[in-house]
Amino acid sequence: QLQLVESGGGLVQPGGSLRLSCAASGFTLDYYAIAWFRQAPGKEREGVSCISKSGGTTNYADSVKGRFTISRDNAKNTVYLQMNSLKPEDTAVYYCAADSTLVCYYGPYEYDYWGQGTQVTVSS
Numbered sequence: 001q002l003q004l005v006e007s008g009g010g011l012v013q014p015g016g017s018l019r020l021s022c023a024a025s026g027f028t029l030d031y032y033a034i035a036w037f038r039q040a041p042g043k044e045r046e047g048v049s050c051i052s053k054s055g056g057t058t059n060y061a062d063s064v065k066g067r068f069t070i071s072r073d074n075a076k077n078t079v080y081l082q083m084n085s086l087k088p089e090d091t092a093v094y095y096c097a098a099d100s101t102l103v104c105y106y107g108p109y110e111y112d113y114w115g116q117g118t119q120v121t122v123s124s
Contacts, residue, residue, distance in 0.1 A: 001025065001026050002025070002026040002027050002113065003024075003025050003026060003113065003115070004022055004023070004024055004025075004096050004097070004098060004113050004114065004115035005022070005023050005024075005025060005115055005116070006020060006021065006022050006023075006094060006095065006096055006115040006116065006117060006118040007020070007021045007023070007118055008020040008021050008118060009093075009094060009118030009119045009120045009121075010119075010120070010121070011121045011122075011123065012086055012120070012121070012122055013122070013123070013124050014086060014087060014088060014122055014123075014124055015085060015086065016086050016122070017082070017083060017084045017085075017086065018083045018086065018120060019080055019081070019082050019083070020036070020080065020081040020083065020094055020096075020118060020120070021078050021079070021080055022034060022036070022078065022079040022080070022081070022096030022115060023076075023077060023078045024077045024078070024098070024113075027113075028074075028077065029072070029074060029077050029078070029079065029098065030053060030074045031053060031100050032053060032098035032099060032100050032112065032113075033050060033051065033052050033053055033098070033099055033100075033102040033103060033104055033105070034050065034051050034070075034072065034079040034096055034097070034098050035047060035048075035049065035050040035051075035096070035097045035098075035099075035102075035104075035105060035106040035111070036048040036049045036050070036070065036081050036094060036095070036096050036097075036106065037094070037095045037096075037097065037106065038090075038092035038093065038094045038095070038120075039092055039093050039095070039117075040089075040091060040092040040093075043092075045095075046061065046063075046092075047061060047106030047107055048060070048061050048063075048064055048068065048081070048094070048106060049061065049064065049068055049070040049081060049106060050070070050102075050104040050105055050106040051070045051071070051072055051079060051104060052103050052104045055071065055072045055074075057103060057104045058070050058104065059104050059105075059106065061106070063089075064083075064090075067083065067084050067085045067086075068081060068082065068083050068084070069081070069082040069084075070082075079096060081094070081096075083120070086120075086122045087122060088122050088123060089122075090120060090122050091120060091121050091122050091123070092119075092120060093117040093118065093119050093120075094117060094118050094119075094120055095114060095115050095116075095117045096114075096115045097111035097112075097113065097114050097115070098111060098112055098113040099111045099112050099113075100112055
């Protein structure tokens with residue numbers, strides 16, 4: 001079965017850190033650019049970050065720039081989102097998406113694959 005699986009979400013206090021993982025099952029991530037999105041209750045889905053197939057190009061939304069870092073380990077077929085200095089407004093379900101034709105993009109698009117999401121809650 002071809003799918004993306006996110007993990008690493010949880011409850012963390014403001015100022016804390018989490019590392020999300022996006023693992024591919026049934027296909028090789030080497031050939032895909034990856035984007036991370038998040039959706040908070042009652043809000044539209046928001047693009048957070050993206051990384052190119054080689055990892056040489058990354059981009060971040062202004063809301064997370066300087067706090068989040070996207071990376072990939074193609075040998076492990078996994079992309080990561082390191083989230084530091086977390087704020088309550090980062091609370092959301094986080095999703096990863098993969099596409100074989102994009103370079104690095106985290107806007108609306110018909111991505112090839114989506115994960116099921118992982119919940120991140122930032123609260124004291």
